Amino acid sequence: MQRKGKRGKRKMTEGKADFSLFSFLFPLRRYLELYALFFVQRLKIFLEYRISFLIGASSTFVVQAAGLFSIWAIMRIVPNVVGWSFDQVLLLYGMVTLARSFEHMFADNLWTLGRHHIRDGSFDRFLVRPINPLFHLFADRFNHDGIGNFIIGLVVVIRSSLALQIEWNLEKVVCMVLAALGGGLIFIALNLITCVSAFWIIDSTPITLGVHEWHEFARYPLSMYSSNIKNALTFIIPYGLVSYYPALFVLGRDSSFLAFASPFMGVGLMLLGYALWNVGLRRYGSTGS
Amino acid sequence: MRFLNLYMPFGILEVKTVFQYNAWFWVEMLRSIIAMLIMTAFWKAIYADQSSIEGLTLTVTLNYVILARALGNANASSVFWWVASHISKGELELQLLRPVDFQLMHLFRDATGWAMNLVRSMPALLIAILFFEAKLPSDPLAYLAFLITFVLGGIVLFFLEFMFGCLGFYTTEVWGLGILREGIALFFSGALIPLNLMPEAIRAFASLTPFAQALYVPISFLSGVQSPSQLGNAILTQVCSIIVLGVLSRMLFTRAARVLTVQGG
Amino acid sequence: MPTIEVTNLEKTFSIPQREPGLGGAFKGLFNPKYTKKTAVDSISFSLETGEVVGYIGVNGAGKSTTIKMLTGILEPSGGSVRVLGRNPHKDRVANARDIGVVFGQRTQLWWDLALRESLWLVAKIYEIPKAEFARRLEEFADVLELEELLSKPIRTMSLGQKMRAELAATLIHRPKVVYLDEPTIGLDVLVKERIRGFLKAQNKQYGTTVLLTTHDLGDIEELCSRVLIIDSGQLIYDGALETIKQRFGTHRTMKFELSTVGAGLASPLQMPNGAEITNQEGSSLELRFDRLKCSASQVASSVMNQLEVLDFSIGEPDLTSIIKQIYAGGLS
Numbered sequence: 001m002q003r004k005g006k007r008g009k010r011k012m013t014e015g016k017a018d019f020s021l022f023s024f025l026f027p028l029r030r031y032l033e034l035y036a037l038f039f040v041q042r043l044k045i046f047l048e049y050r051i052s053f054l055i056g057a058s059s060t061f062v063v064q065a066a067g068l069f070s071i072w073a074i075m076r077i078v079p080n081v082v083g084w085s086f087d088q089v090l091l092l093y094g095m096v097t098l099a100r101s102f103e104h105m106f107a108d109n110l111w112t113l114g115r116h117h118i119r120d121g122s123f124d125r126f127l128v129r130p131i132n133p134l135f136h137l138f139a140d141r142f143n144h145d146g147i148g149n150f151i152i153g154l155v156v157v158i159r160s161s162l163a164l165q166i167e168w169n170l171e172k173v174v175c176m177v178l179a180a181l182g183g184g185l186i187f188i189a190l191n192l193i194t195c196v197s198a199f200w201i202i203d204s205t206p207i208t209l210g211v212h213e214w215h216e217f218a219r220y221p222l223s224m225y226s227s228n229i230k231n232a233l234t235f236i237i238p239y240g241l242v243s244y245y246p247a248l249f250v251l252g253r254d255s256s257f258l259a260f261a262s263p264f265m266g267v268g269l270m271l272l273g274y275a276l277w278n279v280g281l282r283r284y285g286s287t288g289s
Numbered sequence: 290m291r292f293l294n295l296y297m298p299f300g301i302l303e304v305k306t307v308f309q310y311n312a313w314f315w316v317e318m319l320r321s322i323i324a325m326l327i328m329t330a331f332w333k334a335i336y337a338d339q340s341s342i343e344g345l346t347l348t349v350t351l352n353y354v355i356l357a358r359a360l361g362n363a364n365a366s367s368v369f370w371w372v373a374s375h376i377s378k379g380e381l382e383l384q385l386l387r388p389v390d391f392q393l394m395h396l397f398r399d400a401t402g403w404a405m406n407l408v409r410s411m412p413a414l415l416i417a418i419l420f421f422e423a424k425l426p427s428d429p430l431a432y433l434a435f436l437i438t439f440v441l442g443g444i445v446l447f448f449l450e451f452m453f454g455c456l457g458f459y460t461t462e463v464w465g466l467g468i469l470r471e472g473i474a475l476f477f478s479g480a481l482i483p484l485n486l487m488p489e490a491i492r493a494f495a496s497l498t499p500f501a502q503a504l505y506v507p508i509s510f511l512s513g514v515q516s517p518s519q520l521g522n523a524i525l526t527q528v529c530s531i532i533v534l535g536v537l538s539r540m541l542f543t544r545a546a547r548v549l550t551v552q553g554g
Numbered sequence: 555m556p557t558i559e560v561t562n563l564e565k566t567f568s569i570p571q572r573e574p575g576l577g578g579a580f581k582g583l584f585n586p587k588y589t590k591k592t593a594v595d596s597i598s599f600s601l602e603t604g605e606v607v608g609y610i611g612v613n614g615a616g617k618s619t620t621i622k623m624l625t626g627i628l629e630p631s632g633g634s635v636r637v638l639g640r641n642p643h644k645d646r647v648a649n650a651r652d653i654g655v656v657f658g659q660r661t662q663l664w665w666d667l668a669l670r671e672s673l674w675l676v677a678k679i680y681e682i683p684k685a686e687f688a689r690r691l692e693e694f695a696d697v698l699e700l701e702e703l704l705s706k707p708i709r710t711m712s713l714g715q716k717m718r719a720e721l722a723a724t725l726i727h728r729p730k731v732v733y734l735d736e737p738t739i740g741l742d743v744l745v746k747e748r749i750r751g752f753l754k755a756q757n758k759q760y761g762t763t764v765l766l767t768t769h770d771l772g773d774i775e776e777l778c779s780r781v782l783i784i785d786s787g788q789l790i791y792d793g794a795l796e797t798i799k800q801r802f803g804t805h806r807t808m809k810f811e812l813s814t815v816g817a818g819l820a821s822p823l824q825m826p827n828g829a830e831i832t833n834q835e836g837s838s839l840e841l842r843f844d845r846l847k848c849s850a851s852q853v854a855s856s857v858m859n860q861l862e863v864l865d866f867s868i869g870e871p872d873l874t875s876i877i878k879q880i881y882a883g884g885l886s
Binding site: 030033034037038041044045049120121122124125127128129130131132140282285286287 | 567568622625626627628629631643646647648650651653655657660662664666667671674675678679680681
């Protein structure tokens with residue numbers, strides 16, 4: 001009897017299928033609109049606090065420049081690391097920085113989930129609003145400091161590809177764009193997956209940091225490391241997909257499918273992260289902390 | 290024996306705090322290991338075709354960067370963040386009312402922090418020695434040189450940080466300023482590469498900055514980049530820096546405190 | 555159908571037990587032990603549309619936990635909650651459209667944004683059309699005196715200004731149900747008055763159902779016709795404010811004006827059982843008596859027999875002292 005009842009219910013929703021097929025577009029459109037609005041409001045703050053904006057954006061800029069400068073200083077004397085020139089290493093560095101900037105700009109609020117929002121209870125406000133709490137968390141604070149990373153990443157990638165005289169074709173351009181966007185997703189997803197632990201342990205920063213830190217490996221050619229580390233960076237904490245493999249492809253050294261793997265990995269990890277997020281939300285609903 | 294009696298409690302306390310924040314403890318370990326893995330791989334690749342660069346061998350350079358990673362921030366000052374956080378909470382005026390010398394109080398607070406940081410750095414140092422071929426010097430003079438320049442460098446850095454902190458009296462943008470300052474420090478302190486490998490002009494300038502006084506100088510003694518015979522020169526530079534920065538920071542503080550009391554926060 | 559219907563509502567938390575010391579911390583890592591704490595224990599009540607109800611109890615009595623279950627933040631461990639016919643936890647998003655919540659001191663607004671921008675964001679989240687938003691803003695600006703605040707970022711506001719801003723943000727989408735957790739805590743008298751006036755007006759005009767927790771009895775006396783009292787998770791009173799006074803206000807005060815200053819008191823005053831002198835100054839005398847043990851006339855005549863009385867009055871039972879009594883466990 002019960003089974004029959006269920007089937008009957010499904011049939012009813014099937015009747016509406018052609019409508020609900022497109023109905024998901026309405027919330028999507030609404031969310032995009034909302035995001036744009038949140039973004040514009042943040043922008044107004046920057047305009048009001050111009051100095052803060054400049055200091056914030058340039059601060060990330062200077063930190064990155066320090067790292068780049070160190071590499072330059074040494075490769076000025078020794079122009080070759082495991083067969084990679086300075087400009088080639090620069091390309092890797094720029095690609096990682098560019099991908100990371102998306103996480104820094106759009107998902108920085110994740111870092112504060114436990115330490116700030118869950119600990120002091122301000123997470124509640126996301127739950128009494130009629131929008132998706134994760135979207136709300138993301139949209140709530142676009143972080144302008146990330147713009148500094150974005151610019152420096154972009155400049156470094158362009159500069160190094162000019163210096164390397166890369167012969168661009170459609171495939172290579174697509175590869176670079178996908179690497180940046182997919183890479184951004186990988187950065188965000190790994191942070192989401194680790195930050196969700198805040199629902200259990202409140203301060204998730206150590207865990208997030210412990211995983212996030214692995215991206216520094218990807219600033220250099222993976223061939224520099226032992227095969228264990230290389231595999232880990234390809235399949236487990238896949239920051240290698242953000243820079244190394246796409247760079248190999250663009251430089252014409254290798255045409256492995258891994259060059260195009262970052263969007264797939266990014267989407268997959270995002271789905272995993274979102275599933276974990278929902279588990280965390282359920283726990284929050286039963287413990288309230 | 291007396292030394293042990295005096296310092297054992299600190300050690301026990303430190304072990305306890307380490308276990309209290311065990312998540313942070315492990316993540317710091319992990320970060321150190323990651324950094325050391327990258328450094329080792331990078332420098333081995335750099336030295337693949339040469340045995341010495343600018344007079345430094347692979348062993349010495351690796352030793353330097355790894356020790357810098359393990360110990361380099363031990364004499365850092367927390368006064369800037371302290372001022373920043375108290376400004377954002379609006380509690381700074383209250384702190385200024387305390388009947389002690391504000392600057393001296395913080396110097397002492399920081400100095401206790403350095404000792405704790407050294408203890409806290411031990412696990413990372415142990416990892417560096419056991420797994421990453423870092424070598425501590427056999428010459429006791431090198432340790433002495435390290436300790437003296439470590440403390441003096443810490444004082445130099447303290448005065449500079451204190452001046453940065455005073456900026457917080459004028460602007461509320463202390464967070465961004467803090468990161469900006471960290472970037473500059475990373476640049477000039479020699480935290481990433483020994484100053485010897487920098488281009489001559491930059492090196493000359495960098496070595497005079499408080500950042501290098503606090504990090505490059507002590508670490509270079511401990512790692513063997515500099516020999517203890519250079520100690521006299523190093524101390525002279527550090528003492529001069531302390532006098533200049535000490536006077537400057539004192540002047541700035543007197544003015545900044547006036548701004549604060551006039552504006553009322 | 556009642557707007558809010560709560561039946562046998564229960565919430566238990568498992569709290570991990572930590573043993574002291576290093577060994578304890580280590581054990582807790584692998585074999586955590588929990589103790590159960592019942593924050594809300596089988597509570598039932600219902601609110602009709604347009605009711606304004608005060609929800610009172612000491613800190614930790616279970617007020618906030620109840621509100622969190624009503625808003626859908628927490629899932630009940632037992633019993634059921636219906637708000638406007640919905641299960642607020644399961645139907646969280648739909649429920650959120652129809653409710654407004656103020657969490658005491660915590661702001662739901664954006665720290666750095668000017669209030670007008672903050673409110674516009676809120677309006678967009680609740681999909682309020684622009685013209686409608688402008689109209690409501692004007693209405694609020696009047697009652698809450700928001701005009702001067704609209705261009706101010708939240709972080710520069712005083713406590714009272716923040717709460718006014720908060721209320722505007724909570725009611726801008728004209729919710730059918732409003733939960734207020736300590737809306738007047740720490741505010742001065744004038745701001746309290748303004749906020750109470752605003753809530754009254756909203757309730758009257760739109761039939762908004764309001765549930766508010768407060769420690770300020772002024773809020774209750776001015777706004778609520780009905781009061782729920784919760785004590786260690788259990789609902790110990792649900793009824794009219796007036797009845798509370800009758801039922802729990804067993805003590806009354808009586809004031810006498812005497813003809814002679816300090817006269818006639820050479821010997822101690824004889825009192826009926828259950829009455830006592832609370833204050834005696836010059837020619838005035840104050841008594842407190844338990845009306846279950848003796849009547850007002852007994853007390854009055856006893857005093858009049860012993861002293862020359864010019865005038866006397868009986869005091870109304872005072873809510874503050876009743877609540878104090880309840881908090882102190884005087885009811886069980």
